[in-house]
Each structure stands twice: as C-alpha cells, then as structure tokens.
Amino acid sequence: MGDTTVLAVENLSVEFRSRRRIVRAVSDVSFTLKAGRTFALVGESGSGKSVTSLAIMRLLAAPAGRITGGSVTLHAPDGPLALTALSERAMRAVRGRQIAMIFQEPMTSLNPLFTVGDQIAEVARHHLGTSRAEAFKGAVALLDRVGIPAAAHRAHAYPHELSGGMRQRAMIAMALACKPLVMIADEPTTALDVTVQAQMLELIRELQDETGMAVLFITHNLGVVAEIASEVAVMYGGQIVERGEAGAIFAAPRHPYTRGLLDSLPPEIDSNMPVRAPLKAIPGSVVDLAALPPGCRFAPRCAWRQPRCETGAIALDADPANRLVRCVRAQEVA
Amino acid sequence: MTDLLSVEGLRKEFAIPQPGLFGTTVRFAAVDNVSFTIGRGEVLGLVGESGSGKTTVGRCIVGLARPEGGRMLFDGEDLATLSGVARHRVRRRIQIVFQDPFSSLNPRLRVGRTVAEPMVIHGLCVSRTERRERVRALLAEVGLPPDAEHRFPHEFSGGQRQRIGIARALAAEPDLIIADEPVSALDVSVQAQVLNLLAELQARHALSILFISHDLDVVRHLCDRVLVMYAGRLVEVGPSADLVRHPAHPYTRALLSAVPRRTTKAQGGRIVLSGEIPSPLAPPSGCIFRTRCPKAVAACAEAVPPLAEVAAGRLAACSNPAALFATD
Numbered sequence: 001m002g003d004t005t006v007l008a009v010e011n012l013s014v015e016f017r018s019r020r021r022i023v024r025a026v027s028d029v030s031f032t033l034k035a036g037r038t039f040a041l042v043g044e045s046g047s048g049k050s051v052t053s054l055a056i057m058r059l060l061a062a063p064a065g066r067i068t069g070g071s072v073t074l075h076a077p078d079g080p081l082a083l084t085a086l087s088e089r090a091m092r093a094v095r096g097r098q099i100a101m102i103f104q105e106p107m108t109s110l111n112p113l114f115t116v117g118d119q120i121a122e123v124a125r126h127h128l129g130t131s132r133a134e135a136f137k138g139a140v141a142l143l144d145r146v147g148i149p150a151a152a153h154r155a156h157a158y159p160h161e162l163s164g165g166m167r168q169r170a171m172i173a174m175a176l177a178c179k180p181l182v183m184i185a186d187e188p189t190t191a192l193d194v195t196v197q198a199q200m201l202e203l204i205r206e207l208q209d210e211t212g213m214a215v216l217f218i219t220h221n222l223g224v225v226a227e228i229a230s231e232v233a234v235m236y237g238g239q240i241v242e243r244g245e246a247g248a249i250f251a252a253p254r255h256p257y258t259r260g261l262l263d264s265l266p267p268e269i270d271s272n273m274p275v276r277a278p279l280k281a282i283p284g285s286v287v288d289l290a291a292l293p294p295g296c297r298f299a300p301r302c303a304w305r306q307p308r309c310e311t312g313a314i315a316l317d318a319d320p321a322n323r324l325v326r327c328v329r330a331q332e333v334a
Numbered sequence: 335m336t337d338l339l340s341v342e343g344l345r346k347e348f349a350i351p352q353p354g355l356f357g358t359t360v361r362f363a364a365v366d367n368v369s370f371t372i373g374r375g376e377v378l379g380l381v382g383e384s385g386s387g388k389t390t391v392g393r394c395i396v397g398l399a400r401p402e403g404g405r406m407l408f409d410g411e412d413l414a415t416l417s418g419v420a421r422h423r424v425r426r427r428i429q430i431v432f433q434d435p436f437s438s439l440n441p442r443l444r445v446g447r448t449v450a451e452p453m454v455i456h457g458l459c460v461s462r463t464e465r466r467e468r469v470r471a472l473l474a475e476v477g478l479p480p481d482a483e484h485r486f487p488h489e490f491s492g493g494q495r496q497r498i499g500i501a502r503a504l505a506a507e508p509d510l511i512i513a514d515e516p517v518s519a520l521d522v523s524v525q526a527q528v529l530n531l532l533a534e535l536q537a538r539h540a541l542s543i544l545f546i547s548h549d550l551d552v553v554r555h556l557c558d559r560v561l562v563m564y565a566g567r568l569v570e571v572g573p574s575a576d577l578v579r580h581p582a583h584p585y586t587r588a589l590l591s592a593v594p595r596r597t598t599k600a601q602g603g604r605i606v607l608s609g610e611i612p613s614p615l616a617p618p619s620g621c622i623f624r625t626r627c628p629k630a631v632a633a634c635a636e637a638v639p640p641l642a643e644v645a646a647g648r649l650a651a652c653s654n655p656a657a658l659f660a661t662d
Contacts, residue, residue, distance in 0.1 A: 044521040149609075163610055164384070193383035193548065195607050198592035202606055220522055223551075223594030250596050262596070264526035266555035269578050269593055276377075276533040276556060281526035285491045 011070035033214035040229035048238035100175035104187035106167035117155025123177035142173035165196035237297035244323035337371040345403035362614040379557030429503035433515035435495030446483030452506035493524035582650040629657035
C-alpha cells in the first residue's frame, strides 16, 4: 500500500495579481502523496504552504489567484484525473469525495445554521445520493468513530454548542464521510490545546491506518511534523527548499533555512540547557512575495550566503540519499 | 528580600446569561483561590490550556479585571484597596505586553506617540525633548530602526509590532511586566528574536516577569519557576527545569506528555487525557481534575486538595499521595 501514489503535484506555480503587483505565492512545487502515508508541508506565514493546498483543491480566490504552471494529478481507482484541467463541475465531484479538507478554525468552516449531523449527512447525500435518514445514521456513526461521546445526541447540536476539540472532530467526521483517497489537513491542531492536539493526532493516525487514505498535513509546528509525517517538504518564499524523510531532516538539516529554523527553537522540554540561554535566531523577517530577490529567496537572511547565491535561481537538487535541497552549499550545511 | 508581588486566594467570577430566562445570570469562578508570589527579578511562568484562567490572573494583576476575592500585595501595598493617586503611582510599576501585536497598538497613532504615552500618563520625562530622546532610546533598545518613531503600526511586521509593544511597556519604567502569550502569534523564526530580547531586557533592568503561555518549551526556556493552572485552580508550582523533568501532579504529567517532540520521546509514553475540561458552571466536587485523572481515587471527590509542599520547593494540589511523581 505504502508505495501507491494517489496524488502527484508537479511544478505547481500560483500567482495572485492585483493592479499594482504580482505576488508569486507558489513557485515550482512538486511532491507526491502515497496511500496510507502522511506528507507534511512546513513553513512560516507566507511560505506558500496553504496556497499549495488551496490550489490542489482549485479553491484559489478568482480572478486574483490562479495556477500559472504545473499540474496536479489524482490517481483515482478508475484512472488518473488531471485536476488542473478539470471543469469546475467535474472538480466539484472531486472535492469532499476523493479529496477532503479540514481547516485550522473549525468554527468558521462549519455552517452555524445547521446541526453537525445534518452537515456531515449532506456530504454523503450530495456525493453518493444517500437518502436523508440513511445519511444521518451514517453521520452519527462517523461522529461516534471520531470519538464524540453520545454521538446520536450530539449529532443534533449546532457548531457553537461544541468545544473547539469537538468541532475539529466533527470536521474530521465530515471529511471521512465519502472515504476520500486524500485528506488535506491545513493547520488542523494549531487552534487547539496541546492535550487536545495529542488526541487529534492520535485520531488522524488511527483513521489513516483504517482507511489507507493519504494525508497532506500543513503546519508550522516542527514537533507535530516529527510526530505525524513520514516525509516532509520545508517551504520558504513559495518554494520547497528541502524535501525528504522527516526523521533524517530533523537529525541533519541540509538547507540553511531548515537548519536555522530548528536551531532557533527553544530547546526541547527535557533538555538540560540553562534558563534563558540565548537562542540562535534567524535575523530579519520573512521574504516579501511581491518583491522576491533574483537569486536564492533566503539569501538576505542566510549566514552561508555567497555572491553566487544572489545572482541566479538555485535548483532543488537531489543528493545520493534522495534528499532534495535548494542550496549551493548543502553539503557544508549538513 | 520580600517578594515583589504576593497573590493570596485570588478569586475572579464572571456572570453569564442563563439560557432561556430573561435577565437572569449564573456566576462561575474563572479563577478560584489562586495564591503565588513573584520575586524581584524573577521570571515566573503561568501555563494552562484555554479556559484555565491564566489570562484572567494576569488581567487582575494589571487592573484590567476586578477580583471578587483575595489580596494582591505589590511591594507591600494591596492593589485591590488602593485608589486615586496611590493606585496610579503603583500602576506605573506594573505593565502588560499583549499576545496580538495587531490589535494591541492604536493604528492611528505614530509609533513614537504610542511609546511616549505611558510617560505622559505617569509624568515621566516631562519636557518634550526629554521624552523624544527617551522614545528614541527605547526604540533602539528593542531593536527597531531609528525612523520607526514616525511610522504607523501597519508598516511593521508582527515581530516588530511586538517590539513596539515591549517598548511601550518599558516606557513606564516598570518593575513587573505581565507578558500574556507575547510570542504565540509570531512566526517561528521571529519568535526566537523576541524571546532573546525579553531575556536581555529582563537581565538589564532586573525585571520581574509573569510570562503567561501555553507553550511549554518556551516556558521551560524563559522561566525560573512555573505555575500550572487547570480550570481556574493552581495544580502545581515549582522550579521550571525540575518541574518539567519530574512533574508531580497527574495533570502536569499529562500536559507535558502531550507536547510534540522533535527528537525525543516523552518519558513513560504519552498520557492521552479523555474528555474535556469540566464546565465551570458545574465543576465536580473535590479535585477539579478528578473527572479526567487516570489516578483518581475515592478521596479525590471529597475535598478540594490544597496546594501543599510535596518536595523541596515543589507544591502540588493532589489528594492521592500515590499519584504524586508517579512515573507510569
């Protein structure tokens, strides 16, 4: 199961245009999702990680945002589907059915006027034509599966009557309604407390084992990545700067940004570092996507910078261990 | 030397409208019988999950919320009973830095004005030129460019705005800063810059800081001691390094085990708590944590366990002696 590619993103680029400027939000991003595996996209705000997921779902705000290059291919059981070329109508049949998505703030992604049971049931009714009563029964079963106590009763609750953790469970139940091939989770635990976050990661892992779905997990939290993902792509300024096996990247980052990010974090909780020992902060702030430098996008903040970094674009090169790094000095950084 | 701030039996209640019945409200305690001290030059962490009451404790100390019970002695004076001039004088010495650097700055004031305002309010640096010089010195001290004073908050990034908020707090020359999740809204790569700045300023000015956060890595890094709150009550207090390595209270243990780790695994594995924080409107009898506690025994339902010394320098509120420092 582990090697079946279910979604392939190839050289994806996204731009947002306004009269005054062009924001190159995503540049030349490629990765594949495999059945039963979790792939993490990590980055800070403005890195392009969320826009990548919206582009896969073809949910970019038109007309400002559009895919300017590359392709997204879904390998459905009845043959590959080029999502970037689908009509809006055909795309609607994919969303929620083949690819489901959960968001950071479940309160704003649930409809406040309908009960959670009805909202979950609607997914099956819309995509599978299930009858109202059947679909509601299915919704109760899903709520029960995601660990909502007294599911039959809670199915009649409105979103505001549930806690943040319960709402996120309801969102996950909705995502599972049509047994999707892919679940995209965009910062699904960021608004939650750590103990609830731990419950949620556990739940996603269990459900993935049961259903064999592929998960695209988007987060800025490197600890969460280490816990849930087998593969990770680190994004900066709309590009993937490093991609590879999660454990290997945490053990030995090769890109100066990845390394800087890991070094800048406060030491892990059981470390012996003295209190308030200075952290190795990355100087400056995140690159402006409307004014990208000609060379490496991280160069202005990079301690490893050389003159050649600031002239031309840097390629994402593979090393012998199949790690991709966008840096001319990758071997020295490690 | 005496403590800078001593909080005793703090209680803060909120009233919420009762569903369906016109005009009636129910009261519940968001902070219930919380006692602790902050030493001079000490950085004290206050951790807890949402709804634990940690922010409310901070707001009571700064004077943004009026407690229903307890005393808060600041340098010997009771903050609750002070009024008029005396209150104003003490208030200068306690400043706050907020979580959201976007909503906590007045968008219509130039940064120089924002930073000068505490000086105007408290009559520091009375002459204009003096004030100007001080604003420039403060902006430089928090690492902002010299032209920042003439610009508006929207021209700055999140990290820079948080620096402005810190400069504003320092302008009043405080002894105590309440920092309520000051780095939670910042990008990871910027967080380290602001944490380093706070540590530097703390050392330079011998500041006392109450650092409120849900991020245990950050608290371990920055704080000398830690308070752990759960559902409005203090459940554990201790030196940070010792507390995170050997948590006494079952809740602290569960909380620490839930922190995602990059390289290590939690000792004794992860304790996944079932259920949720109990409703403050109908708290369980006895220990507030007993409904979710893997170590609960019959005694836990009988009385609210007091915060008692469980080891040298360590306090915990737990009725089951066998649960303390348990490693399974």
